[in-house]
Amino acid sequence: VQYVAEEIRKLGLDARLQKLTVPHWVRGEETGELVEFEGMAKGTTQKIVLTALGGSIATAPNGLTAEIVVVNNFDELEKLGRKNVEGKIVLFNNKFDREMANIGFGGQAYRQATQYRGGGAIAAARFGALAVLVRSAGGSQNRLAHTGGMRYADDVTKIPAAAVSYEDAETIAYLAKMGRVRIKFCSRRKLCPTRRAITSSPI
Numbered sequence: 001v002q003y004v005a006e007e008i009r010k011l012g013l014d015a016r017l018q019k020l021t022v023p024h025w026v027r028g029e030e031t032g033e034l035v036e037f038e039g040m041a042k043g044t045t046q047k048i049v050l051t052a053l054g055g056s057i058a059t060a061p062n063g064l065t066a067e068i069v070v071v072n073n074f075d076e077l078e079k080l081g082r083k084n085v086e087g088k089i090v091l092f093n094n095k096f097d098r099e100m101a102n103i104g105f106g107g108q109a110y111r112q113a114t115q116y117r118g119g120g121a122i123a124a125a126r127f128g129a130l131a132v133l134v135r136s137a138g139g140s141q142n143r144l145a146h147t148g149g150m151r152y153a154d155d156v157t158k159i160p161a162a163a164v165s166y167e168d169a170e171t172i173a174y175l176a177k178m179g180r181v182r183i184k185f186c187s188r189r190k191l192c193p194t195r196r197a198i199t200s201s202p203i
Contacts, residue, residue: 028188031185032164034172035065038179045184048168049115051145052187053117055152056161060166062090063186064160066130067135068178073116074123086128089183092116093135101139113137114148117142121161131160131185135169143167160187 001017008015032050033049034040052058068089072075077090100109112138124132136146143165152158160184164172176182 004124006034012192019054030162030185030187031063032168032185034164034175034181035184036180036182037175048172048183049143049145049165050162050168050185051147052189053134053147053150053161053163055150056121056187056189057158058189059160059187061185063133065182068133068172068176068181068183069129077123080127082127085124088129089131089133089185090120090124090127090129091133091135091169091172091176092120092124093169096137098139099120099148101192102155106139109139110137117148117161117163118150121150121159122156125157125159129159131162133162133164133183133185134171136163136165141166160185164188169171 005015005017023179024025030051032048034046034048038048040046066087066089069080069085069092070093071080072093072095077085077092077169093111096113097109100106100112113135117134117137120132120134134159137148138146145163145165150161163194172181172183
């Protein structure tokens with residue numbers, strides 16, 4: 001920014017620097033744990049591996065705890081409706097199409113999987129969800145969370161969004177079939193100061 005201001009001044013124009021704060025993604029604390037599920041031993045929790053999606057808002061400082069609802073796609077979310085989603089966390093447990101990838105259509109398979117990462121927060125928020133989790137996109141079957149970009153809509157409430165690992169998505173989906181599952185997760189983002197160069201031209 002300083003360089004731009006100096007170049008403007010070389011042209012004989014006035015330039016000033018204005019301080020402002022901008023969203024800047026700084027990956028901080030990211031934690032997740034199951035705090036309630038059928039058969040859970042009292043006084044224990046089960047950690048899950050998750051990572052915030054790029055561009056996601058943060059949770060409250062003390063995190064977010066709520067019941068989780070598991071769906072495989074947007075159609076299933078639509079069928080559940082607001083009465084079954086509002087005040088809960090939605091997990092999009094859409095499985096990567098390995099067969100499609102194995103016959104040479106890996107890019108198409110990946111695009112199908114990432115639609116939930118990109119638009120899941122908007123879809124879930126329309127039904128009153130507090131947050132959204134997505135199964136990590138890709139064919140890897142491990143306990144590593146795979147992040148990526150997501151988006152919001154101006155006319156829809158922004159909710160926190162994170163990706164969970166393949167193994168944890170499988171675990172949550174299995175437990176949800178047996179009864180209620182509640183999860184707590186926490187994510188952070190930071191707003192950083194910067195400056196911008198301002199000038200005016202007689203032209």
